[in-house]
Amino acid sequence: MDSETTARDVIETARRMHWDARHHCSAFVLGSGTEPAQVRRSNDDGEPSGTAGRPMLDVLNGRNLIDCVAVVSRYFGGTLLGTGGLIRAYADAVAVAVDNAAASPGLVLRQHRELFRLTLAHADAGKIEAELRQQGALVLGTEYGSSAVMTLAAGPAGNQALSSLVADATAGARMLEPLGSEWVDAALPTK
Numbered sequence: 584m585d586s587e588t589t590a591r592d593v594i595e596t597a598r599r600m601h602w603d604a605r606h607h608c609s610a611f612v613l614g615s616g617t618e619p620a621q622v623r624r625s626n627d628d629g630e631p632s633g634t635a636g637r638p639m640l641d642v643l644n645g646r647n648l649i650d651c652v653a654v655v656s657r658y659f660g661g662t663l664l665g666t667g668g669l670i671r672a673y674a675d676a677v678a679v680a681v682d683n684a685a686a687s688p689g690l691v692l693r694q695h696r697e698l699f700r701l702t703l704a705h706a707d708a709g710k711i712e713a714e715l716r717q718q719g720a721l722v723l724g725t726e727y728g729s730s731a732v733m734t735l736a737a738g739p740a741g742n743q744a745l746s747s748l749v750a751d752a753t754a755g756a757r758m759l760e761p762l763g764s765e766w767v768d769a770a771l772p773t774k
Contacts (some may be wrong), residue, residue: 608635611652634669699759
């Protein structure tokens with residue numbers, strides 16, 4: 584998701600696909616929590632106020648998800664759920680969908696991380712990159728010119744842990760050069 588228009592298009596697509604459902608409740612979050620322009624929206628689509636969209640948005644926020652939209656299309660099956668039942672049903676539907684997405688490669692964790700450059704001889708680059716990846720380092724890419732220049736992101740354990748991995752992999756022969764920081768997509772932690 585990159586815009587409110589795109590998020591609303593997803594909601595309308597669900598509405599068209601499930602045209603005979605009574606409600607198409609939705610929630611979306613666009614932009615990171617550190618951005619002042621983050622957009623968070625929810626819609627109860629005819630359900631009692633606060634029983635659908637808000638619980639859905641709470642699940643997205645509670646899982647720290649950004650740049651995503653959730654739509655729950657509900658058909659009336661003859662049983663009145665009540666306020667508490669509606670809140671649980673909508674929140675549970677989104678939680679199950681997020682859990683299923685987390686089990687697939689379609690969901691990634693975006694984190695603000697420190698970036699570093701590691702300059703290596705061509706002959707050493709492949710072996711060291713493989714060793715760093717095996718140890719859990721996030722290698723964002725390698726450019727080959729007069730030497731191999733690898734871009735690495737510090738992990739949740741911090742800059743010192745990455746420096747230690749590099750020192751071990753290069754037998755202390757190479758050091759990291761700071762590049763600043765940016766948002767990077769990282770693998771979700773395994774449960």
